[in-house]
Amino acid sequence: MGNTMNLETETASIENATFCLLKTANANKLNASLEGSKALEYQLALIDGCVCLRISANASGGLFSKEWISLDCIEECLGKPLTPAIAFKSSMLKPVFTKGSSSNNAGFLCACLRAEGILSVSEKNLFLHLFTGDFAAWRKKLKKLGKQ
Numbered sequence: 073m074g075n076t077m078n079l080e081t082e083t084a085s086i087e088n089a090t091f092c093l094l095k096t097a098n099a100n101k102l103n104a105s106l107e108g109s110k111a112l113e114y115q116l117a118l119i120d121g122c123v124c125l126r127i128s129a130n131a132s133g134g135l136f137s138k139e140w141i142s143l144d145c146i147e148e149c150l151g152k153p154l155t156p157a158i159a160f161k162s163s164m165l166k167p168v169f170t171k172g173s174s175s176n177n178a179g180f181l182c183a184c185l186r187a188e189g190i191l192s193v194s195e196k197n198l199f200l201h202l203f204t205g206d207f208a209a210w211r212k213k214l215k216k217l218g219k220q
Contacts, residue, residue, distance in 0.1 A: 092118040094217040096128070099187035102162070102179055102199055114184040118218040123211050127180045136180050137172035143214075146185070147207045154203040159194040162201065 099112040111131035117124050117140065124140040145168050154160070162178040169177045182201050185191040190205030 089120045090118075092218045094118055094123070094214050097187060099180075099183045101132075102183050102186075102193075112180055112183055114187070116214055118215065123214045125181075125184060127177075127184060130176075130180070134176050135172070135174040136176045137169050137174060139169065139171045141168050141181070143207060143211055146181070150203060156192075156202050156204045159196055159200040159202055162199065 093115060095116040097114060097116075099114055101112060111129075112127060113129035113131075115126055115128045117126075119140060119142075123143045125143065125146070126138055126140045127136050128138060130136055146165065149165055149168050162182040165178040165181050168181070179199075182191055185205075186193065186201070188205070188210065190203070190207065190210060191201040192204040194200035194202050
């Protein structure tokens, strides 16, 4: 995963897009009892004014997509009727990935969303999630990082 600085901002160009790296952080995998459970690294960036997330590294192996996923797409996929009372599987987020077909993608994304406080683990099963965050507040907080 390499040395990364949390909340480091950087401006660059990605495929003719305006790009600003907002944050690089680590996430526990869904099954924290496994060796290497803190092996996920993810990044958040502002790309052409849209906040996006990607899984950037997995120290313990396993395929995954490094594509940037917009928070809008994640929020839309989770749907409006989702509440903290409804537990759901990671597979609900499979449609947000357009590149690669790794079965790890959705689970790794959910691990990142848990690390950001958008999802929480269900009491029923450690592989089920509860939507407990606030996308609007999270997006606003991240956009502020891009203005620093």
